[in-house]
Amino acid sequence: MKEVEIYTSPLCGFCHAAKRLLTSKDVNFAEVDIAVQPERRAEMMQRANGGRTVPQIFIGEEHVGGCDDLFALERAGKLDVMLAA
Template identity: 50%
Template sequence: MTAHVVIYSTAVCPYCIRAEQLLKSKGVENIEKIRIDLDPAQRNAMMEKTGRRTVPQIYIGEKHVGGFDDLHALDRDGKLEPLLQNA
């Protein structure tokens, strides 16, 4: 799968790590990580784009998936792999 995945994350975020592990288990090799703890401007951009303050915030292609719980729910419902293939 060649989906472009972006994860807004911080250095010590267990849900960010779990999201990355789940995506890698689905064959996603390239994950663009944007560390909002290192760049406050990126935190502001994330909050403007998503309306959320927490990490991770995950994009698959142009679609905002949400956080880890949202990503896990997509996987549980069988919707994650089609999304990754179509992104």
């Protein structure tokens, strides 16, 4: 399974929803809380091509996008394929 990384903040409902989806699929993920590590926001924005909002989700080196993008992949049946590749 590919490595998954998600940039979050504690009061973000979309972050919690994305993490719930990943957890429900037994996906281990590395979480970067930008409230605790604000110096990593610039890193997130660079990796996410300017994306400023959380969550920003990466599967392997590929930028998935945010929560809506993650759920769209799941609905399209593409998330499991991305995770397994």
